[in-house]
Amino acid sequence: MKDCLQRPWLACLVAGIALGASTAALATGDRAFVPMGAADAVGIIDLERHQVISTVSGTMNSHGSALTPDGEQLILGSLTPHEPGSEIARPEGVTEDEHAAHHGDGAAASPEKARTGLLYVVDTATSRLVRTLEVPGPVHHVLVTGDGRHVVATHPAGGGISVVSLDSGRVIASLATGPNPNYLVQHEEGGSILVSNAGNGTISEVDPQHWFVRRNMRVGGSPEHMVLSKDGQSLYVNDATGGNALAVDLATGSVADEYEIGAAPHGIDLSPDGQRLYATSQGDNRLVRISLEDGTRHSAELSPAPYHLTVVPTDGRVLITSRAAQHPTCGSSPRIPSRCCRPWSWGASVTRYLSRHHVPIDP
Numbered sequence: 010m011k012d013c014l015q016r017p018w019l020a021c022l023v024a025g026i027a028l029g030a031s032t033a034a035l036a037t038g039d040r041a042f043v044p045m046g047a048a049d050a051v052g053i054i055d056l057e058r059h060q061v062i063s064t065v066s067g068t069m070n071s072h073g074s075a076l077t078p079d080g081e082q083l084i085l086g087s088l089t090p091h092e093p094g095s096e097i098a099r100p101e102g103v104t105e106d107e108h109a110a111h112h113g114d115g116a117a118a119s120p121e122k123a124r125t126g127l128l129y130v131v132d133t134a135t136s137r138l139v140r141t142l143e144v145p146g147p148v149h150h151v152l153v154t155g156d157g158r159h160v161v162a163t164h165p166a167g168g169g170i171s172v173v174s175l176d177s178g179r180v181i182a183s184l185a186t187g188p189n190p191n192y193l194v195q196h197e198e199g200g201s202i203l204v205s206n207a208g209n210g211t212i213s214e215v216d217p218q219h220w221f222v223r224r225n226m227r228v229g230g231s232p233e234h235m236v237l238s239k240d241g242q243s244l245y246v247n248d249a250t251g252g253n254a255l256a257v258d259l260a261t262g263s264v265a266d267e268y269e270i271g272a273a274p275h276g277i278d279l280s281p282d283g284q285r286l287y288a289t290s291q292g293d294n295r296l297v298r299i300s301l302e303d304g305t306r307h308s309a310e311l312s313p314a315p316y317h318l319t320v321v322p323t324d325g326r327v328l329i330t331s332r333a334a335q336h337p338t339c340g341s342s343p344r345i346p347s348r349c350c351r352p353w354s355w356g357a358s359v360t361r362y363l364s365r366h367h368v369p370i371d372p
Contacts, residue, residue: 041319041328042083042133044071051085053136054328056321067138068129073150076133077175078157083131086148086162091127128160128173142178144171152193152202154217161202161215163190170204172220182220186213191233196241205232205246212244212257226262228255234276234317239283247274247288254288254299268299269306276318281325289315289329296329 041054042065051065051074071085126147130140146164153160159181160173170190172182188208195202201223202215212226212235230248232255237244243265244257252274256266272292279286286299294312299305316332 040133042074042076042131043330044068044074044085046070046072046088051083051131056326063136065131065136065138069127071129073148073162075151075153075160077153078155081133082139082175083133084151084153084160085129085131086144086151087127087129088147088149089127090125090147091143092125126162126164128162130175140178142173144173144180145183146171149190150192152195154202155195155197155199159217161193163193163204165189165191168208170215184215184220184222186215186222187211187225192235194235194237194244196237200241203235203237203244205235207231207233207249212246212262224262226257226259228257228264230255236278236286238279245277245279245286247277249273249275252290252292254286266304268304270297271295271308275316276329278318278320278327280320281322287318287320287327289318291316291332296327 039056040062041056043052043054045052045064047070049066049069049071051068051071052061053063053065054060055062065083068085069087070089072088073086075084076082077084126144128142128144128148128151129138130142131137132139142160144162144164146167148162149165151160151162153175158175160175162171162173163169164171167183168188168190169183169185170193171180172184173179174181186204187206189206190213191205191207193202193204195217199217202217204213204215206213206225208231210227210229210232212228212232214223214226215221216223228246228248230251230253232246233249235244235246242259244259246255246257247253247270248255252270252272254268254270254274254277255264256268257263258265268286268288270288271290273290274288274297275291276289277287284301286301288297288299289295289311290297290308291314294310294315295308296311296315296318297306297308311329314332315329317330319328320326321328
């Protein structure tokens, strides 16, 4: 039975052309910052006009992103290794003295202190890169702690996370969590940080005051992106190999329920009221919506390759990035934007096109 909503439940879809395009970070509800991966830039989307209004340059293969609690800074992680001892480019508008204060005198690091990954700090008011920080390996995803003092980054090749002080710019802790750590979320009011370890099917709970692993919860499969329930009692995790979203009871650390998403699930988030779960299936080119009240599943075809996902907390709009490359038949069909061969207009064109159309939902 078809279930076509009277208004688009995909009111705004943001498509990114780069392979590393990440979840949009939201600032004050009117802009989204979208890392563009190998395009070495960050797109800034006006959510009212559904257009790319600016870009941040100077990043390298940025993927994970997070805003500070005050919204004044955007933190990005680079998936590309940084050669130890190589000079870090000075961002535009930053003096040489300020740059040296953040990164030292440029001397090569000793082998035992080598840093092989980068975090970028962007001023959201000016859209400029203002700071670059070194960390112990390429970065997948990042999280800014609730007090705004620290950035926590996952390092897939390193089997753990690093913690960076935003005050000093230095790594203050490194923790082993498990093979291929992927995503992070934090309980409200500065509570525990949860890290998904895709390599061994576990979720690590980290103490953010003393920086140690409190426990590891075995959930199975390949857990990646996660979202906490509004009451903090449940964790919803996409199992990339099993094709399901897992509902983890955090009191017991066990899987309490499973929801079918489809092949290669990736992005995941909750509606503002916490009653509906959204997830993307890359393999099936679909966006899935689950009612957590009764488990009802609806889905909509969405191509190419829906990837990361976030829900605007103020109005429930769903923002999705695409992992697809440029379409080989750009302009050959009225359903394909004629400007999609140009990277930045590709994202803007797809956004405008989809936001004006109703999206049918099937069970």
